[in-house]
Amino acid sequence: MQQINIFWFRRDLRLEDNIGLYHAMNSGLPVLPVFIFDRNILSQLDQKSDRRVDYFHQALEYLNEELKPFGGGLKTFFDSPLEAFMQLAKNYSIHTVFYNRDYEPYAIQRDLEVTDFLKTAGIKVLSFKDQVIFEPGEILKQDQTPYTVYTPFSKRWKEALQPQHINAVKIKHGTCVKPDTNIHTLRALGFEQTDIIFEVPAINVNTLKEYEDTRNFPAKDATSHLGIALRFGTISIRKCVTAALKHSGVWLNELIWREFFMQILLHYPAVVQHSFKAKYDLIKWRNNEREFDKWCKGETGYLMVDAGMRELNATGFMHNRVRMVVASFLAKHLLIDWRWGEAYFAGLLLDYELASNNGNWQWAAGTGCDAAPYFRIFNPTEQQKKFDPDFKYISKWIGDIDTHLLKYQPIVIHEEARKRALEIYKEALK
Missing domain, CATH: 1.10.579.10 (DNA Cyclobutane Dipyrimidine Photolyase, subunit A, domain 3)
Structure with a gap:
């Protein structure tokens, strides 16, 4: 059986500037891209017409098409992540599993559980920073304790920022493994189509240039509308910060608030x-x-x-x-x-x-x-x-x-x- 590597998509549903995927595609082995429709999460959603599920399902279909030039596509599971990886380990000869890190309490527990299983099975695991510029723990006070006030956190964040933190990576080569099944349909997951339409996220430069003056007026509809794209990683945070540095210091502050709250949650899960x-x-x-x-x-x-x-x-x-x-x-x-x-x-x-x-x-x-x-x-x-x-x-x-x-x-x-x-x-x- 041919050895392969796996890239596990989670909150990073894009090919463009995806750190973990970039490393997987450059690993020298064919890559099976995997997405797990997590029963633990989906079972908690009340509405069968949840727009968020429809959004990321459409994003996955788009991603599947983008992967075809590399010879493959997405393999999806509707299961718990641990069960999904147990099936993968049984059916493939896996050298390494690549993924981008997540910082919410459930995600941390899930990743520990999956990583323990993979290592016990003799499979290597490599994780990467992708959805943030600075991970919780990278921006600390001088006494190495976390910031609990935004302004000094923001100041230190900006001081620490270097060009390499926002360098984009581009996948130029690599081979994907063709999956043996199609992507699960919304109906198979127990959900219905909604009115949401996935479009590849774009940054509106004019909106950013006027952001400081217009963002507080709801009738103007002058916000970035990139919240859902950042949530599911259909846009890169590095791309957003690069644009903010060029066009809007106020929007940059909003992006830093996002990382401030992430590190609060990690350090103070209560x-x-x-x-x-x-x-x-x-x-x-x-x-x-x-x-x-x-x-x-x-x-x-x-x-x-x-x-x-x-x-x-x-x-x-x-x-x-x-x-x-x-x-x-x-x-x-x-x-x-x-x-x-x-x-x-x-x-x-x-x-x-x-x-x-x-x-x-x-x-x-x-x-x-x-x-x-x-x-x-x-x-x-x-x-x-x-x-x-x-x-x-x-x-x-x-x-x-x-x-x-x-x-x-x-x-x-x-x-x-x-x-x-x-x-x-x-x-x-x-």
């Missing part, structure tokens, strides 16, 4: 279930289920909140400025546990990433590292006046404003809710 600042776990949340339901449906009587939630429900996307407003409203105006909101976002956001979702929700609730202070409470009406003064964004998502306000009276009065939040937070922080 944040998944607990407030980063432990004393904030003492907050007596009201957790009114009727009010939470109104928030979810966009029926709070606050225009920007309702528009944002309706955008999320309809599209799986929400403008970042609006995300801050709706998250602050849930945690502070309604005094509903930020974890409820975080879980709701996790079920719908196209660009859902555990580290960023958790970090941003804790930021909005005031419970996280480097968070907005608890006494900073967005006034949703003032936010609308400032960032959607012509009601263009709001009208798009809620239709006729007068009809909406007649139908949905504000579920709380801002000043009363603000006062209540300050009292509840102060009580917990005594």
Whole structure:
């Protein structure tokens, strides 16, 4: 049986500038590219019409076509990763398995389990840094402890950046093994086609040049829309940082926030279930289920909140400025546990990433590292006046404003809710 190497695709669904794949293709042996539809993850998704599954399924079909000039294509499994590799080890003579590292708690555990099995089976394992510029642990304070405040982390990140960190790799040669089966269909996975259409991600230079001035205005639709591409690795982080360095320091800061939250999650995994600042776990949340339901449906009587939630429900996307407003409203105006909101976002956001979702929700609730202070409470009406003064964004998502306000009276009065939040937070922080 001919020896082969395997490249395991995960959150890096592209040929362009893929570090691990580059090394696999240059290894001197034929490469079998593998993707595992992980039952452990897919079984947790509620909706059979999940746009994210459809997105990465389409990305895999595109990837499969891109691999054909190298003589092969993708071999897919619908199983647990460990079971999939047990089958591979049985059916192929494998020299080395290549993959790019991931930093979420489940991924770390999964990779340890698979690596232990492979090494026991006498198979070599090589992993690479690909989805970040700096891995958690590369940017540390002088005393070698992790940063818990963004600004000094960002400063150190920029100081450490060298040209080699953003050099792209290009696959010029190598041979792929032809898989013995076709890619699993969406139906075979238990999912349905949605309205999402995968396109090869592109960076809009004009958007970046105007990013600082336009990014806070949801009606302008002036954000990169690359969140889902970064989430599934259909675009390279090095490509994004290169463009940001050239055209937008503000967008570069957003990309650094992503890595900041990743290293927080790795160094402080308790944040998944607990407030980063432990004393904030003492907050007596009201957790009114009727009010939470109104928030979810966009029926709070606050225009920007309702528009944002309706955008999320309809599209799986929400403008970042609006995300801050709706998250602050849930945690502070309604005094509903930020974890409820975080879980709701996790079920719908196209660009859902555990580290960023958790970090941003804790930021909005005031419970996280480097968070907005608890006494900073967005006034949703003032936010609308400032960032959607012509009601263009709001009208798009809620239709006729007068009809909406007649139908949905504000579920709380801002000043009363603000006062209540300050009292509840102060009580917990005594």
